[in-house]
Amino acid sequence: MKILDWYILKRYLFTFLMMLLLFIPIGITVNLAEKIGKILEKEVPFGAVAQYYLDFTIYFAHLLFPIFLFLSVIWFTSKLANNTEIVAFLSSGVSFWRFLRPYIIGATIIAAFAIIMGLYLAPKASKGFNEFKYKYLKSSSKVVQTNNIYRQINDNDYIYVSNFTPSTKTGRNFTLEHFEGNTLIYKITANTIVDKDSSYRLLNYTKRTFGKTEDLIQTERFKDTILPFEAEDLTPEEYIAETLQYGELINFIEKEKRRGSSNIGRYQVVKYRKWSLPVSVFILTIIAVAVSSKKRRGGMGVNLAFGITIAMIYVFFDKVFGVMAEQSSFNPILAVWFPNLVFGILAVYLLYNAKR
Structure with a gap:
């Protein structure tokens, strides 16, 4: 030079x-x-x-x-x-x-x-x-809430909650639908879903399994169970993409596309x-x-x-x-x-x- x-x-x-x-x-x-x-x-x-x-x-x-x-x-x-x-x-x-x-x-x-x-x-x-x-x-007094969340969480399962509060990890009017191909196999509903770290607690739990001739319906007042998603998957923070390195960001976007984000x-x-x-x-x-x-x-x-x-x-x-x-x-x-x-x-x- x-x-x-x-x-x-x-x-x-x-x-x-x-x-x-x-x-x-x-x-x-x-x-x-x-x-x-x-x-x-x-x-x-x-x-x-x-x-x-x-x-x-x-x-x-x-x-x-x-x-x-x-x-x-x-x-x-x-x-x-x-x-x-x-x-x-x-x-x-x-x-x-x-x-x-x-x-x-x-x-x-x-x-x-x-x-x-x-x-x-x-x-x-x-x-x-x-x-x-x-x-x-x-401010802790301000409650952040996300409404009408409908997501595909994997190839077979779809979930819906009418609203979700990240601070308490609580959702209302929860629905999970499990498909095999184009056939609905079972449907889980609950008035409230609460994340308990390793599991979920469902209030007024109902599971309806669809049969060829008749349906099987199970109901419980409280139901502790494991579900194939994490509470953060419902409402990832707005800034989450900014916190991911490039390779992680590419994978995250592809996953969110499949989920219909x-x-x-x-x-x-x-x-x-x-x-x-x-x-x-x-x-x-x-x-x-x-x-x-x-x-x-x-x-x-x-x-x-x-x-x-x-x-x-x-x-x-x-x-x-x-x-x-x-x-x-x-x-x-x-x-x-x-x-x-x-x-x-x-x-x-x-x-x-x-x-x-």
């Missing part, structure tokens, strides 16, 4: 690191100021709080680091432009594409780091972050973002260089204002289309990649004009 490459690459990585070190402590301070009351009220152990903020750091650094990268590239490239260093580079015979090369090398390093974070580090941090939040920070869109958005995020590093880097490589009368302020505007629009597109995929039949792949597609076209346009 030439001196030019090392010079820009070091500035690229150093400024990005400084941007993270600047904003993450601010985020921790704001979050701690908001949560300190509940932490003290529930006497949360110091070790749990320290682990929470470590997970918090990884979780939000992974979530927002393309934006931090975008702003850091605009910042140091604008400084190069204001110091007329870019003019000196290009006047020496260096083409704009050659000037762009160390930025692409830096983006490749950051994108590789983003892949490692997305596949391995962020899921673990997300699990710790969300578990702490639900254990210590959520209504949250497939939400899970697939998490899956596709693991790959769209590294690509956004290249797109935002190119946009940042194209915008800030020209010396402007307003100085760095104009470039930063434009950069912040672009970043806000990108986040807006990402959130809006992500929610559409999670809560409707909108295609998750299109929802996740649409911001990259739009901003990729913008990057090509801005790069063409910057080169001229």
